[in-house]
Amino acid sequence: MNSKIPAPVAKRLALYHRCVITLLESGKELVSSNELGERLSLKSSQIRKDLSYFGGFGKRGSGYNLNYLKESLENILGINRPWNVGIVGAGNIGMALANYEGLLRDNYRVIALFDRNLSKWGTSVGSRRIPIIPIKEMCSKIEELSIEIGVIAVPAEYAQSIANRLMECKKIKGIINFAPVKIYVKNVDLEDVDISISFKALTFKIWSESLGKE
Amino acid sequence: MNSKIPAPVAKRLALYHRCVITLLESGKELVSSNELGERLSLKSSQIRKDLSYFGGFGKRGSGYNLNYLKESLENILGINRPWNVGIVGAGNIGMALANYEGLLRDNYRVIALFDRNLSKWGTSVGSRRIPIIPIKEMCSKIEELSIEIGVIAVPAEYAQSIANRLMECKKIKGIINFAPVKIYVKNVDLEDVDISISFKALTFKIWSESLGKE
DNA sequence: TAGATTGTTAATCGATTAACAATC
DNA sequence: TAGATTGTTAATCGATTAACAATC
Known part of the structure; x- marks a missing residue:
């Protein structure tokens, strides 16, 4: 299951996490893969693909809920505990x-x-x-x-x-x-x-x- | 000319440089792509390919002269000057x-x-x-x-x-x-x-x- | 010469990207 | 419903690896 995840994905997930926190601090609630991609100079399809390895965190039509995405990323990265x-x-x-x-x-x-x-x-x-x-x-x-x-x-x-x-x-x-x-x-x-x-x-x-x- | 060089090559060149210095300090004069590969957990063909982007630094039959390789790498990496x-x-x-x-x-x-x-x-x-x-x-x-x-x-x-x-x-x-x-x-x-x-x-x-x- | 190892081509592998049906 | 954006498949792209002729 995990063996299929490309090696560069982990570092990008950490990048997403950092960006999600910044967006949350700015008061936003939703983000699209497109906006995330622009902020990180990545293709939106790459972001959707990376996230889809771990399940569907987004909502078609509106994007990703930032709080939920943050928590999900923290679970994936293992930083939901000290x-x-x-x-x-x-x-x-x-x-x-x-x-x-x-x-x-x-x-x-x-x-x-x-x-x-x-x-x-x-x-x-x-x-x-x-x-x-x-x-x-x-x-x-x-x-x-x-x-x-x-x-x-x-x-x-x-x-x-x-x-x-x-x-x-x-x-x-x-x-x-x-x-x-x-x-x-x-x-x-x-x-x-x-x-x-x-x-x-x-x-x-x-x-x-x-x-x-x- | 330089546009064809894969992005990961630069970091590997720096890795080679570090390893070449260590080998020189241990008193060696020659190294094969095979030995370098074993030391760095890389395939020998990758090392030969990486180096070949910048010219032929080795000698068929014997390998790479460490002093020459070190200088060549320093030229490539731009650290031949402060x-x-x-x-x-x-x-x-x-x-x-x-x-x-x-x-x-x-x-x-x-x-x-x-x-x-x-x-x-x-x-x-x-x-x-x-x-x-x-x-x-x-x-x-x-x-x-x-x-x-x-x-x-x-x-x-x-x-x-x-x-x-x-x-x-x-x-x-x-x-x-x-x-x-x-x-x-x-x-x-x-x-x-x-x-x-x-x-x-x-x-x-x-x-x-x-x-x-x- | 025989053995070893390079430099390079071609084949393979894996990651990225585009495209689109699904669906909110 | 119409518009937007996801999740996912298939196509593309690029990097790695194997193989081998060249040659020291």
Whole structure:
């Protein structure tokens, strides 16, 4: 059933969710696939098709009820309930994520930072006072705090070994990898957030266009 | 000529570049498309095809010379010369990026942060003492410092207006958007780095698998 | 030369889009 | 009812993969 869903659909669903929230905040109650498509630079038929994988959320003649669509998308994306998140690496990126309110808004609760640097142990971060915990205690804390998502925010050379240790924690169901390196996982889901690749993809575009003009 | 290159190729080229550097550091001199494919979980034919868009970098019978491949990829990706980068928004994400050494390693030099908060003006960030400058002076500073890449690291509601102002700066060739919102640009290239969407895509995967098991 | 691996073509696969009947 | 918009099928498009001749 789920095996037939094209890979790019999940990210577009998240895009729809974001847009639906904006539309709701502006006081709207209905949206057509056409308007959604214009706002997101997507074809309306693609939006209807994406949504139809999960059932019919719309009403012929009028469009999609925004409240119902929002709730449906949250069910599909799994954010109708909170997820406990642990960040490994209390460096620049780890700290920025811990303080990032957008996550909490989407029901992702960062409740622990793990670091190997003993000078950071025992301190806490941000207004929510997220504790920094020694990496040695990572697995037991993940168990104790029911952390299901691990975020890798350590330098590239440590990323795989951290991933291995996260996979040993039975509670961990998914990993988000910010380290600029490919990591290999088993029995957990993985998403990469690739900052350096985005920069390179950008200069590739700039560069190839400037060559075309010559 | 460049119009025939599939969209996903650019990101894979950046992936190859990262892997080639790792291989070089390990002391290797040659790599086959097969080995590269295994390391990146890609088919060898895809790697050969991707590279062949830009010319023949390999040698039949032996594979690709790593040094030559690295240089070729850097030429293609446009990182054979430095790019000056300005970050708009000196919040958590902007600061983390300013301190992120990975960028400098790839020839991206963050040389200015722009913020509207006057209490931050005049201060500087990190070991490279990157100055924080009022947003009002953004356009003139971009001109003065020859900044070609603008990074949007402000809250979603300000992202589009910052993008508009960046587009008014003649020097700006590309924008990297970290704000969780779709922005519209004209005459500049755009890449999105989407943290919240990655989290949602991850829980979508976790969630849909757990439903499948029921 | 024999073995290995590229570069490239052609076949396959999968995702996007157009079109339209269903229906609000 | 007439107009609008969905849900879905079929057609199109584009990217990936397999296969193999070229060649180091």
